[in-house]
Amino acid sequence: MIVFDVKDWESAYENGRNIPGGTEYPGPWVAPAENFRNSANARLDLAYGEGARHRYDLFLPEGTPRGLFVFVHGGYWIALDKSYWSHLAAGAVARGWAVAIPSYDLCPDVSITDITGQVGAAIAHAANEIAGPIVISGHSAGGHLVSAMMCHDSPLPGAVQARLKHVVSISGLHDLRPLMNTARNDLLKLDMESAEANSPALKRPLPGVQLTAWVGGGERQEFLRQAALLPNIWHGLGARTACVVEPDRHHFSVIDGLADPDSPLMRAALDRAEATEPGK
Incomplete structure (x- = not known):
């Protein structure tokens, strides 16, 4: 018999203090992101809206892009911006994709x-x-935000929507209701109505789009559960889904x-999209 009983929701969703060296983040990302941004073929601070944070950086490969890859940062909807993650565009750019990394307003x-x-x-945009x-x-x-797309x-x-081929939710939060039990909800302002309305796990997937939930094997149990949750539900609704637990x-x-x-x-993110490109 397996018994699920979370007594400390704050700890269940706390990463920094439960990872060796975790409280140092996002510091380790600053220099690699800046170095990549300074050396890449990039169009920075493109406006998609009127607000000061309504900006994205676009990193371009050599030649015509094979398509658009987007990375949306985390921070519990209350912290950080696009500048910490520029180096993560390197993989897709090397494969010939343009990469957009947006900022957004915060709770x-x-x-x-x-x-x-x-x-x-x-x-x-x-x-x-x-x-x-x-x-x-x-x-x-x-991961929550891209799943909502x-x-x-x-x-x-x-x-x-018609061009969207694959959504990769990395350590994504797909059911927001448990977050009402954490101190962060003082900033998130979730109640049951808004938590349900913003939970992809309680919605239907678009047809024809693949979902991959990707999570680290050393993550908190709640993140492992959240990763497994959405592919399980959406598979039952006809979507092509996968859940990958990456060791270590x-x-x-x-x-x-x-x-x-x-x-x-x-x-995992790009192979299938590339295989279905015209002429292949």
Whole structure:
């Protein structure tokens, strides 16, 4: 018999203090991100809206891009911006994809619903700049946000939905109701109605889009459960889904593979989209 009984929800969703060296993050990402940004073929701070944080960076490969890859950052919807993650564009750029990394407004200044709409607007703007198939990925809260893009009530315009091939939710949060039990909810302002309304696990997936939930084997049990939850439910609704537990990765190292074009994470994210390109 397996008994599930979470007595400390704060610890269940706390990563930094439960990972050796975890409290140092996001510091270790600053220099690699800046170095990549300074050396890459990039169009920085493209505006997708009127707000100061309504900006994204677009990293371009040599030649015509094979398509658009998007990375949406985490930070529990309350912290960080696009500048910490630029180096994670390296893997997709090396494979010939353009990569967009957006910022968005943060709670409590706006709601998670507002943020979801902003991410949709950023992806739509980048899609107008770059032709071809679209693959989107996001980490932690960003995993939630990209999963919301393939829900039946996606904020993406229909033409962009039609180009969306694959969503990769990395350590994503797919059911927001447990977060009402954490201190972060003082900033998130979730109640049962808004938590349910913003939970991809309680919605229907768009047809024809693949979902991969990717999570580190060394992550908190709640992140492992959240990763397994959405593919399980959406598989039952007819979607093509997968859940991958990558060994020896924790919540912060699990995204490292995005910087490597030959990593298991990048192969999982892009191989199938590349195989269906016209002429292949």
